[in-house]
Amino acid sequence: MYRSRLRLALGVVLVLVTTACGSSTNGNTSSSTIQGMIKTITPGVLTIATYGSALPLMKVGPGANEIGGLSGGWANAFAQDFGLQVKLFQTTFSSTLLAVQQGKADLGEPVYYNPTRAKTYYYTYPVDLESLVVFTKKSFSYSGPSSLQGHKVATVTGYVWTPYFQKFFGSNLQLYTTQADAATAFKNGQAEAYLDADLNYFNAPLSLSTDISLHPVASGDFGIPADIIANESYWIVNCNEKALANAMNLERDNLEASGKWKTILAQDGAPAGTPQSSPPLMTPAEGC
Amino acid sequence: MSELAGWLAILVAGLVVTIELAAWTLVLSIALSSLIAMMSISPLAPLRGFARLYVDVFRSIPILALAISVYYGLGETLTSLGITPFGTAVGVLTVIESAYLAELYRGSLESIRRAQWDAASSVGLGWLATVRHVILPQSLPPAIPVTLNMAIAIIKDSSLVSLIAVSEITLVANQLIAETFKPIQVYGLVAILYLLLILPLSQASRLIEIAVARRLGIRPRTDEERAMRRLSAVGDVKAG
Numbered sequence: 001m002y003r004s005r006l007r008l009a010l011g012v013v014l015v016l017v018t019t020a021c022g023s024s025t026n027g028n029t030s031s032s033t034i035q036g037m038i039k040t041i042t043p044g045v046l047t048i049a050t051y052g053s054a055l056p057l058m059k060v061g062p063g064a065n066e067i068g069g070l071s072g073g074w075a076n077a078f079a080q081d082f083g084l085q086v087k088l089f090q091t092t093f094s095s096t097l098l099a100v101q102q103g104k105a106d107l108g109e110p111v112y113y114n115p116t117r118a119k120t121y122y123y124t125y126p127v128d129l130e131s132l133v134v135f136t137k138k139s140f141s142y143s144g145p146s147s148l149q150g151h152k153v154a155t156v157t158g159y160v161w162t163p164y165f166q167k168f169f170g171s172n173l174q175l176y177t178t179q180a181d182a183a184t185a186f187k188n189g190q191a192e193a194y195l196d197a198d199l200n201y202f203n204a205p206l207s208l209s210t211d212i213s214l215h216p217v218a219s220g221d222f223g224i225p226a227d228i229i230a231n232e233s234y235w236i237v238n239c240n241e242k243a244l245a246n247a248m249n250l251e252r253d254n255l256e257a258s259g260k261w262k263t264i265l266a267q268d269g270a271p272a273g274t275p276q277s278s279p280p281l282m283t284p285a286e287g288c
Numbered sequence: 289m290s291e292l293a294g295w296l297a298i299l300v301a302g303l304v305v306t307i308e309l310a311a312w313t314l315v316l317s318i319a320l321s322s323l324i325a326m327m328s329i330s331p332l333a334p335l336r337g338f339a340r341l342y343v344d345v346f347r348s349i350p351i352l353a354l355a356i357s358v359y360y361g362l363g364e365t366l367t368s369l370g371i372t373p374f375g376t377a378v379g380v381l382t383v384i385e386s387a388y389l390a391e392l393y394r395g396s397l398e399s400i401r402r403a404q405w406d407a408a409s410s411v412g413l414g415w416l417a418t419v420r421h422v423i424l425p426q427s428l429p430p431a432i433p434v435t436l437n438m439a440i441a442i443i444k445d446s447s448l449v450s451l452i453a454v455s456e457i458t459l460v461a462n463q464l465i466a467e468t469f470k471p472i473q474v475y476g477l478v479a480i481l482y483l484l485l486i487l488p489l490s491q492a493s494r495l496i497e498i499a500v501a502r503r504l505g506i507r508p509r510t511d512e513e514r515a516m517r518r519l520s521a522v523g524d525v526k527a528g
Contacts, residue, residue: 094466101469120469157459158466166463174373174453175463181360185453188363190373 038082038247040106046084048075049105051093052178055203056268056276057128057233058109060090070276071110071127071235073264078251092177094158097121100236106244110233114160118287122239124248126232126284129277130197132161132224134215135183135206140192142213145221154182154191160228165195168222180205195222197231202274232279239288252281295464295477302460303481309374309456310443313381317442318435320386325393331415339390346387351448355380359452377449385442392434396427429501436493440486457481 041047048067053060059068065088067075079086089105100108101120110127111117136142150172155165157175165173174191176182184205186194200206201214219226237245255261265276328339359366359376366376400423408418450459461478465471 094462097466097469098471102471116467117469154453157463162463163467171455175455175459176453177451177459177462181451181453184360185363188360189367190359190363190453 038244039241040084040244041103042087044083044085045087046075046079046082046107047087047089047105048107048109049089049091049096049099050109051091051096052180053203054179054197054199056265056270056274057130057199059269060088064088068267068269070264070268071233073267074127074248074252074255075107075235077255077260077264078248081251081254082247092158093156093179094177097158097236100238103238103240106237106241107248108236110235112160112228112231113234113284114228115285115287117160117236118285120239120288121236122242122245122286122288123284124235124237124245125252125281126234126279128199129230129232129279130199131230132195132217132228133198133201134217135186135194135196135201136192136213136215137189138211138213140213142193142215148193151192152190153193153195154186155195156182159196160231161195161222161224164222164224179203199274202271208271232284234284242288245283249281249283256281295468295474298460298464299457299474299477299481302455302457303485305374305454305460306443306446306456307485309377309381309446309449309454310439312378313385313442313446314435314439316378316382317385317389317438320382321389321393324386324390325397326419328390328394329397329419339394343387343390346384347391349384351380351384351445352451354384355449355452373449373453376452377446377454381442381445381449385438385445388441389435389438392438393427393431396431396434397423399430400426429497432500433493433497436489436496440489443482443486443489 050058050060050067052058053069056070058071060066060072065086067086067088076086078084089099091099093111096105096108097111097117097120099105108121112130113123134142134148141147145168148169152172152174153165153169154174154176155162156179157177162175174182174185176185179196179200182191182194182196183200183203185191187205187209194200198214201212202208206212217224217229219229221229235245235248237248252261255264261278265278268274268276270276324339324342327335328343330336330339355377358380359373371379397419404422404426405418408422413421446456447458450456450462453459457478461474465474468474
């Protein structure tokens with residue numbers, strides 16, 4: 001009873017918000033689901049493109065269509081309230097972006113914001129805040145970006161930082177398709193540094209390894225501007241599916257108001273001591 | 289237009305890596321597969337057995353599975369030996385492609401009639417001398433086009449090693465797509481660059497076949513002669 005009332009309330013608010021934003025819900029590849037308010041690619045199914053686990057942000061698995069972590073908890077609550085079944089489209093980071101762009105997935109696992117992406121994707125509220133760090137072995141003498149020149153460095157293809165790294169490191173940059181591959185190569189010693197978000201320290205294969213050092217990145221390091229060193233991660237939807245993003249935001253507001261977000265934070269699955277952050281519930285400058 | 293030029297510059301840099309990768313792989317594959325093919329027609333049973341085993345094993349393993357398991361599974365060993373992702377890719381591609389090429393070379397060697405071996409033996413030539421002076425000169429021309437076909441296969445297979453951080457054209461294209469969100473356009477350019485690389489190779493394959501045949505005093509068959517030969521072979525089978 002409560003759930004059906006909640007669905008109705010969310011639906012009504014969604015219509016108002018969507019109308020107020022002047023957004024269109026072009027359903028070129030979609031079919032109607034709950035009360036015709038939000039549309040998903042497959043009726044009754046919320047297809048989520050994922051690029052792997054990164055706790056506390058996202059946990060993929062253990063089941064084929066199971067997700068956890070902060071963003072997983074949010075999406076699961078949304079799917080439950082709207083009577084949708086979660087289905088994962090597990091792929092690489094860059095293919096996650098394409099899957100959402102091309103209408104193969106309703107939602108893309110949270111990614112960072114940049115103005116170019118904002119022309120292609122509509123962003124939800126942020127899930128968490130992450131910072132770029134340099135991972136090195138403790139035996140490596142790191143004294144800033146210049147100390148990495150001439151050394152092999154690993155990162156992941158498709159990141160907002162990657163073009164800056166390519167300019168800075170040239171042929172010494174090793175690009176991997178997944179975080180797990182890049183971190184494994186770093187751990188194996190195939191790269192002397194690994195450039196990625198701080199939360200990777202808490203995930204396999206690094207898994208709080210005691211022989212690894214994390215070095216913060218300052219504004220201008222590697223030529224990266226200050227505004228993309230620390231990034232909030234946002235769910236992304238196709239520009240034509242703004243209503244879905246708005247419904248996700250309403251769900252998030254509801255989770256906050258009902259206190260359920262605290263439960264999701266407590267059950268994020270990350271190792272004890274993993275820092276958590278809940279940025280203000282605001283959408284970035286949308287470019288769709 | 290400037291955007292296209294920028295993309296091309298990035299993709300061509302990746303294509304250069306692809307060419308280097310394919311060139312190293314081809315050279316090493318020719319050497320290794322020649323050895324395996326010679327073993328496979330050797331009079332010594334253990335050598336024949338080893339060649340058979342090599343071909344069976346490495347034709348059964350997918351390139352991707354071998355590349356990932358070697359690169360990530362033996363990561364620390366590779367690092368201690370100073371082997372780069374590029375070196376790992378060349379090694380993995382070489383062992384797999386050699387298995388296929390060795391079979392093609394074996395077929396080429398075995399296509400020489402038994403009478404030739406007997407004739408060489410009757411004039412006192414040993415196995416090695418027979419191979420060197422009688423068999424190889426005749427089996428070389430048909431081996432050249434198959435080698436160039438393998439070169440084309442190697443160029444295309446090399447895209448698989450993008451997963452072990454070799455910045456060949458596919459990996460570079462994926463990064464470009466992640467920045468531009470224009471997969472059709474980027475992959476379209478990649479396809480054009482592959483075509484520009486592979487079409488001349490196909491043509492070169494024909495020209496080299498003719499040139500080598502002329503040098504060896506063998507007139508390459510025309511398409512018409514090939515068709516007639518096929519027909520007569522069918523007729524022989526039916527008559528038999």
